[in-house]
Amino acid sequence: MAFQKLSLILLLACVSLISASAVDKEEELYIIRSAPSGLVLDADDPMQIKIQHYTGQRSQLFKFVRGRVAGLFHIVNNDTGSVLDFAKTEERYTKVVLGDKEDTLHQQWYLNSNGRIANAEAHYNIDVKDANYKPGNPVGIWYNNNSPAQQFILQKQSKSYGKPSSEDPDNMSSPQN
Template sequence: MAWYLPLCVFFLCNIVICVHGSYEDDALYLIRSTPSNLVLDGSNSKVSMQHFDGYKPQLWNFKKGLRPGLFVIVNNSTGNVLDVASDNTVVLGREKNGTLNQQWFLHFNGRLVNAGIGKLLDVRGGKFVAGNPLIVHPDNGSGAQDFIVKEKQTCGN
């Protein structure tokens, strides 16, 4: 069953810009770094960038979040979700607990934003190498924060 998700950008002035997207509840997605072509991999407790090999830890499902425009990103292999650690830096795969640190929205320019702290998913140090962990960081305009979400059937390698 398809559901439509308003992908929103929240500004400090309470202005919201939404771009509507559609995700299938049972579909699997890759989250790919635009500059490097590496994908998010949930093989370990710390999510990292890896070359696409098609294994389950690199496939993700998008579930409706607590509010319209928010979603939870669930790893296909572990069932754990993208989460932000208590120090607000390292992105971890943990069990779903319903907190805003596990809620995300997609900025209209292809950046994944954590709803709990308003920081963007970021490739640590801008180093596009396999195994490099992900962090959250304030928007800095770098390519390390550019990601594309594609359904598995259309991803290719």
């Protein structure tokens, strides 16, 4: 309960609307943490991004690289250099995967002031499937339903890979200076 309360406070205090001008250092690394669970996005399997406990692996670290339109970003995995993408399927719930970088809206994302990461083409949010916060559960994109399963916190990492820059809440923020 204390963690959920802290997550909500951090979410409200630290997540802000991002514009391309706010990102000065595209080389900074972030973990993308589920606000309700504290679990992080992990790209260990590039065919299905999942939530996992933080281990410091490079597959859990991401860079935000400016897209072709102000306010949009490619979210680049530090381990592979591939970008967050979503599988092109006919299913209602579409899984988030890694793909080779292309200059399309399909692979560009924007961050909302409410902690949601939305795809620029589909306008669907990254979502923890079925709000099941069990480690290993997949993430996909889903329509905006104001669910906590769509709320994330970005935590800046230190220069030494895999180590949070601090446990101080000031370091849990959007990718900006």
